[in-house]
Amino acid sequence: MTTTPSNSDRLRLIKLIHVARRELQMDEDTYRLMLAAMPGLDGATSTAKLNVPKLHLVLEQLKAKGFKVRPNNKGKRPVAADPWSKKIRSLWLTLRDQGALRDSSEEALVKFVHGQTGAHALQWLDAKQAHQVIESLKQWIARKEQVGA
Incomplete structure (x- = not known):
């Protein structure tokens, strides 16, 4: 049906x-x-x-009569708002703007971070892992700029 x-x-x-x-x-x-x-x-x-x-x-x-409709957030993790996560997201969006990403969604970013660190969320990164992801994204951006130049 x-x-x-x-x-x-x-x-x-x-x-x-x-x-x-x-x-x-x-x-x-x-x-x-x-x-x-x-x-x-x-x-x-x-x-x-x-x-x-x-x-x-x-x-x-x-x-x-007083009922308030609330969005269903089941299965959705809140977006990380710490400085590392903001920097990672900013670099990710730079890659999007350069046309380097097929999927620039938050879910795709989390998958990328997981592949780099094993962490399933940006909130769960420690300082060393966050630095690793940031440096990896910076290198990706630099390679993309060299190809475009």
Whole structure:
């Protein structure tokens, strides 16, 4: 079974509505009464057969009751902000600007750093490893400039 974009949006909205209901500590009866009383839902007491625009109405109603949508950051590591990481990222973006990178994303940078040091994140670099990565990137930039000159 393939999922169409509108169907995936619909399923995402239904999940989000149920998260909102749980976070607002809304019991089943209160939730169904809220749905039944909402204008535009034609007395529906369940999200099962509602279309995407009507699901947006339900979500907006739950937001009005205090629900706040938070981004899903599962599996995402915060971006390192220490001076070494900033320098490494700056050099990486210099290589991007020189056209030396096929993929200039943060994930590609982390893979490069891992290949150089074995560390799986910029935050985990010690001073010696950070220096190693910085020098390696500087040498790469110098080689790229020599070829371009």
